[in-house]
Amino acid sequence: MNEAPAGHDPDMERRRGQEKRLRAAWATPRGWRYWSAVNNTEVGVWYTATSFAFMLFAGVLGLLIRVQLAVPDNDFMTGPFYNQVFTLHGTVMMFLFAVPIFEAVAITIMPQMLAARDLPFPRLSAFGYWCFLIGGVFVCGSIFFGAAPDGGWFMYPPLSTDPEQAGIGADIWLLGLSFIEVASIAAAVELIVGTLKCRPPGMRINMIPLYAWYILVVGVMIVFAFPPLIAGDILFEMERMFDWPFFDPRRGGDPLLWQHLFWIFGHPEVYIIFLPAIAVVAMIVPTFAQRPIFGYSWIVLAAVGTGFLSFGLWVHHMFATGLPAVSLGFFSAASQAVAIPTGVQIFVFIATLLLGRVVSSTPMLFVWGTLAVFVLGGLTGVMVALAPFDWQVHDSHFIVAHLHYTLIGGGLFPIVAGIYYFFPLVSGKKLSDRLGKWVFWLMFLGFNIAFLPMHVSGLRGMPRRVFSYPEGLGLENLNLVSTIGAFIFAAGFVLLVLDVVRPRRGQPYADTNPWNAGTLEWLIEMPGESWGVRSVPQISSRYPLWEQEGLARQVAEGRCYLPDAEEGRRETLITTTIDALPVQCLRVPGPTFITLWAAAFTGGVFVFATFHWWFATLVSGILGAGAILRWLWTGTAEIPEKPAKDIGLGVTLPLYMSGPRSVGWWAMFITMMGDMAAFASLIFGYFFYWTIHPDFPPPDQPDPSAGWLGLGLVLLLGAWWLTVRARGRNAAGSPGALRGALALGAVLATAGSAALIAAAWLPGLDPTSHVYPAIVWILLIWTAVHGILGVVMQLYCIAGSVAGRLTPRYDIDIWNVTLFWHFMALTAFLTVAVLALFPMAV
C-alpha cells in the first residue's frame, strides 16, 4: 500500500469521497423522522426488540400461570381470567415472539451474511414490522380490558365460535392474528427472494451460509403453512360475524375442519420456529470449532427434508379425535420419519465439534443448553408420535412439558445463543461473559426444574389448561417445584435483559470479527455503518473470511463491487439463483412514512371490523388501499436515469429488469403460491364436507347456477387473455394497444366477477341455512374479490402507461400483473369447475 501522508493520498481521498456518498445515501433519518427508516439495520432492531417485549409480556403471563398452579385449589386468579392468561401466553409466544423473532433476526443479519446492502424490498419489511406492532399491541392490550381471547391458543370451535362463551376476545384473536400472518408472509417473500437473488457474486448454491439455507426453507414453509390458517380464519370469522355454519354440526358444518386447517398450519409452525433457531447454531458451531461445518450437504438434507415432512404431521395433534386408526397410522409414520433429519443435524454439529478445536464461550454454553434440552424434547416427541402412547398423555401436562422442551430447547436457547453471538454486529460491543454464565445456569436449571416434573404430573393425570386441581392426587409437590423453577428461569432471563439494556458507554468497541468467524456478516466494521458492507466482494468459498486471504481489507478499502453511491442512491446487487452471477444493480427505496400509514390503515380495517364498526372499517380500507397504491406508485418500478451502471471491477450491470428476471416478478410469484395455498384450503373444505356427508350437495339445497358460473368463467378468461395480449402489444411498442386491451379486460373482469356472485345470488343460496351454500358463497366471493383486485391492477397499469412510468422498455408492472392474472385464471377455472361440475357428477 502507498504510505503517503493521509489527505494527500489520491486513493485515500477516493475512499473518503466514496464513504461520504455512501453514508449520505444510507443515512438513517434523524429526530422524529427516525421512524420513517426502512433499512434492515433499523427495522431489524425494532423487530427484535418488539418481539422480545412481547416475549417478556407473555413470560409474565406464564409466571402468573405458575403462581396459580403452585398449590391445589388456589384462588389467586378466577377461572375465567386464568383462561385468558393461558390463551394469551400461548398465542403471544407463538405468534408474537417465536415466528417474528425469526423474521427479526433474519432481516437483521441476512443482508450482512450475504454482503448485500439491504434486502430487495426494504419498505415491505418496514410495512411488515408496523403491521406486527399494531396487531401485537391490539391482541396483547385486550387483557387489560378483560377482553382477551380465552379459548386456548388453538381456538377450537364450537367453544370459540359461540358468541356467548367466547366474547370479543375470539374476534381479536382471529382478526389481530390474521393481520400479523399477512405480515409474516410478507417477510417470508422478502427473505426467499433475498436468499435466492441477493447473494454476493460467486456465492454459488454450494457455498451459501447454512443460515440462509434454513431461512430459504422456512420462508417456503411459511408461504404454504400460513395461508391454510388464514383460510380457516376467514371461515371462522364468517361464522362468528354472520352465522355461516362452517363448524356447526346442526347445519352440516364440522368442528374438525377447523382442527385440520389449524394444524396444517400449526405443525409446520413448530418447525418454522425450530429451523431458523437451529440455523443460528449452525453458524455458531463452526465458529467455535474453528473449522468449516462437517457435513454441509447433510444439513441441507435436514433442512429441506424437515421442511417437507413437517407438512405430514398435522393429525398427530388430533390423535384423540377418534379418526380411523389407519389415518392416525400415516401421521404416526411421518412423525417418526421427521425424527431422522432432526437427528442428523444434531450429529453434524457434534461431528463438527469433534473435528475442530473447540473454544469455550457464552454462545457455546447456550448451544450446549440447546442440545441437552432439545434432545430430550425430541425423544418425548418420538414417544408421543406413537398414537397409543399419545392417547394416554395427550392434552396433559406431559404434553406441556414436551412442547416446552422442544420450543425452549429448540427455539429460545439457540436464539439466546444468537443474541450473545450476534450482539456485536448490532451494537459493536459484546455482552458480558461473566453475567452470561449466570444467565445460562439460571435459565438452564430453572427450566429443567420447572418442566421436568410436568412429565410426571401429566402421567399422573393432570390435564392441561386447568386453573385448579384438587389435593390428594400426588400433584402438590410437583407443581410447587415447577413454580419455583419457573421463577429461577425468569430470573435468568431478566439478567439477560439487564445486560442487553444496560448503558455501555465506557465499554470499548469489540474488534472487527470478534469471534474469528468465517462468514461474511463479520466483515462489518465495529461500530457498523448503515450501509452494511463497504463494498461487495467476489466470493469463492463457504467461509470467505477464513479461506479468502485479504478479503476483509479489500472490502474495507472499497476495492470490490459497488464501492460508491455516485448518484446518491441506495443500491444492492442482484445475482442468479444457482451460480450467483451478477445480473442487475437494484435501486432500493429509502426512508418513508407511507409504509407506516399503509400498515396503520390496514390495521384499522382489522381493528374496526372486530368491533363491527363497519363505516370506519370501510373508510380505513379505502385509505389503506390508497396508501398502498401511493407506495407502489412512488416507490416501485422506478425508471432509472440511465439504462446501466458501472459497479466497479469493469462490470456494468443494467439498473432495470422486468419479467422473470426481476425480483418483483419473483415476489409476485411467491405471493401467488401462498394465495393458491389459501384457495386450495377452501377447496379442501368443500371436499371435506362432501366426504363427511352421505348427501353432498344436499338435495334440499339449490345449486349455484351453472349458466352464470360459465358466463363468469368466460368473461374472466377473456380478461386474462386481454391482459396477456396487453403485455405483448406493449412490448412490441404499442402502449395504446396496452391501454385498450386492459380497459376492455377491466370491463370483462368486473362483469365476470359480478356474474359469479349472481350465480349464487339468483338461485337464492342462503349461506346461513347450511354449510353447502356457505362454502359455495365463500369460494365465489374469494374468486370475485380476486377478480376485482385484478381490475385495480389493470387500471393501475393503464394509469402507469398514461403517466409514462410504464413504457415498452420499462414494463415491470404489466409483467407482474400478467403473472397475477395467470393465477387468477386458474382460480376462476377451478372455482367454476368445482361448483358447476361436481354437483352434476355426484
Place this chain on the structure above:
Amino acid sequence: MTRETRSPRNSLIVLSLGPTIWAVHFLASYVTAAIWCEKAGLGATLSPVQLLVGIFTLAALVAIGALGLSAWRHWGYLENEGPPHDADTEEERGRFLGLATLLLSGLSFVAVIYVALPVVFIADCR
C-alpha cells in the same frame, strides 16, 4: 457473465423432487383411506385401500429410486474426492446438488416406506 449454464439437473426443483414425491404419496394414501373409511363406515375392511396404497407406494419408490440413481451419477462419487464440494467451480456445485438430491431421495425413500406401513398392520376402518 450474465448467463449461467443451467441444465435441468442443476436446479432447486430437482433437489426437492424426492420429498415432493413423498408428499404426493402421503396425501394420496391418506385421502384414499380417509374417504374410504368415511363412506364405507365403521369396521369396514381396508382391502381396497391396502391395494391402492400398495400401488402408490410402488410407484413412488420406483420414481424416487430413479431420481436417486440419476443423482448418484450426477454426484459422481467414484470420479471425485467426495464432500465437502465447496470449491468455486461448476463441477463442484453440480456434485453438491447431486449429493444433496441423493440424500433427500434416501430420506424420501424411507419416509415412503414408513407411510406405507400402517396398511400392513391395520386391516379395518376402526
Place this chain on the structure above:
Amino acid sequence: MAELFWLMAGGAALIWVLVLGTAFYATRVRPRPHGEHVGRMLILGGGVAFPLVVLTSLLIYGLALMPELRAPGDGLKIRVSGEQWWWRVAYYRPGSDAPVHAANELRLPLGQRVELELDSPDVIHSLWIPPLAGKVDMIPGRTTRLVLEPTRTGTFRGVCAEFCGASHALMAFMVEVMEPEAFAAWLESEAAPARPAKDALARQGADLFLELGCGACHTVRGTEARGPVGPDLTHVGSRLSLAAGIMPNEPDAFARWIAEAEEIKPGSRMPSFNMLPARELDALAAWLESLQ
C-alpha cells in the same frame, strides 16, 4: 401401555446420555481433533443407522398395537355425553333397548370389554380415566368410541382433558370397577325408580324439590321430576362424588352446591338457590342424600 412407556423412557434416557456424552467428549475431553472418518462414522452411525433401527421398530410396535386397542367391545355399551360441565351416562345392557340413565360416574364390570360411545351436545370435551386408558374426544356432531377393559377393581378418577370453557377444570367423575356380579346387581338397582322418602325432613325436601321447579331440569325417576337438561338424580345419593367429581357426597356439600352452584362452578347452568333458608337447604340435601 405401562411397559411401552417404561421401555421408551429407559431408551430415551439412554439415548440422551449417549448423545450428550458424545457432545461433551467432543468439546471437553478429547486431546486433539479427530480425523474426518470419525465424523463420517458418527453422522452415518449416530445420525442415520441408529435412529433408523430404533424408529422403525417403534413404529412397527406402535402400529401393531393399534388394531387390538380399537377392537370392538363384547357386550355392555355405555353412552357418555360430555356436557358443560358434567357427564350424562346411559347404560345399554346386551339384548336390551332400554337405557339405564345415570350421571357423573361410571361403573364398570371387571374383565369385560366395555364399549363407550361418546358425544357432546355443546362443545368439545375429552374423556380420560388416566389409570384405565387413553383419552377420546367427545365432538359435537360426531360419535367417537372408546373400549375399556379394566383389569383390577377399585375406584379411579376421570377428567375432561380437552379445554371446554370456564369450568373445564371442574369437570371430573369417579369410576368404580366392580366384580361382574356386583356390577349386575348395581345396574339392577340403578334401573329402579327412586325410593320414597323415609323421614319427615326428606319428605319436605322432596316436596320442595318439585315446588322450586328443580324438576324442570332434573329427572328423579318415580317422581314428577322429568327434566332432561341436568343430571339424572334418581340415585344421586349413592354416587361417589357431587357436582361432577368436585365435591364429596355429603349433606353439607349438597346444601352448599344448591346454594352456591354458580360460584362453585362459574358458567354452570345450575342457578344458585342462595335465597333459600338454611332449613330448606337441609331438607333438600336430606332428600337427595336419601336417593340411594
